[in-house]
Amino acid sequence: MARCQCDVTDARRLLNPGPVAIVTTSWRAEANAAPVSWTAPLSMGPPLVGCVIHPHRHTADMIRFSEEFAINIPGPDLLKQTAFLGSISGLQTNKIEAAGLETFGAQSISAPLIEGCLAWIECGLVDVIPVGDHTLFVGNVVKVQALDEAYAQRWLLNERKYSPLTYLGGSHYAVVSEPLEAIVQTSAEGSLIAETAEEREAREEHEATERERRQAEGEEGFEQMQRAERSGEKRVF
Numbered sequence: 001m002a003r004c005q006c007d008v009t010d011a012r013r014l015l016n017p018g019p020v021a022i023v024t025t026s027w028r029a030e031a032n033a034a035p036v037s038w039t040a041p042l043s044m045g046p047p048l049v050g051c052v053i054h055p056h057r058h059t060a061d062m063i064r065f066s067e068e069f070a071i072n073i074p075g076p077d078l079l080k081q082t083a084f085l086g087s088i089s090g091l092q093t094n095k096i097e098a099a100g101l102e103t104f105g106a107q108s109i110s111a112p113l114i115e116g117c118l119a120w121i122e123c124g125l126v127d128v129i130p131v132g133d134h135t136l137f138v139g140n141v142v143k144v145q146a147l148d149e150a151y152a153q154r155w156l157l158n159e160r161k162y163s164p165l166t167y168l169g170g171s172h173y174a175v176v177s178e179p180l181e182a183i184v185q186t187s188a189e190g191s192l193i194a195e196t197a198e199e200r201e202a203r204e205e206h207e208a209t210e211r212e213r214r215q216a217e218g219e220e221g222f223e224q225m226q227r228a229e230r231s232g233e234k235r236v237f
Ligand SMILES: Cc1cc2nc3c(=O)[nH]c(=O)nc-3n(C[C@H](O)[C@H](O)[C@H](O)COP(=O)(O)O)c2cc1C
Pocket: 020, 032, 033, 034, 035, 036, 037, 038, 039, 052, 053, 054, 056, 057, 058, 059, 060, 082, 083, 085, 086, 087, 088, 089, 090, 091, 167
């Protein structure tokens, strides 16, 4: 397999696929919302999270003035609304209204929460740190809510609709899917056993079933082609 050399700016895209956050803010009876994909948990005790936002964004000013913000985590049903909120500034437009989004009151802060999201994190601002051309807004988590269908101590990923939206760059998004559990076993020498005997057996069984399925599909396709040729039908492949 070939390795390609990427640009240094590709680091941000390679690290992207965390959940997209829609950051909501409120200041002097005005509310705003903007997608922010550069977010990170920063501390457990106290519970701190960070949002990295360009200082030119209206959201950056709204956070500085109000000293609070909410992180709303959308699923695929809010794909277009998320992209729309990231396409214009809230300085002159009420984006929440223009996107047709409903909101509900937060429990501890004044920023509105977006209806239809999967989870909501309310934060008070505790630090503002310039980092390169962006600003890291550090929030102290004061309240967290999540849909039962989506989250129970971890993202459940049982249903696409309740799986968080992640941002790949440009107009490309994805949903986080297929939960995997890592059961780590080591040999007597302490090395990782990458595949146990049972896992190998299960994999080989799965591969054999897949081979049979492909073979059966191939034979069926061939028979269909022969029937079509015999009856003088045109082939469309
Ligand atoms: C999916 C997505 C993720 C984004 N992530 C960030 C981000 O992490 N930081 C940032 O400063 N801007 C980010 N942006 C850009 C802002 O959301 C965009 O400039 C928005 O219009 C700002 O709105 P505002 O001026 O009302 O705050 C993102 C845009 C999209 C579509």
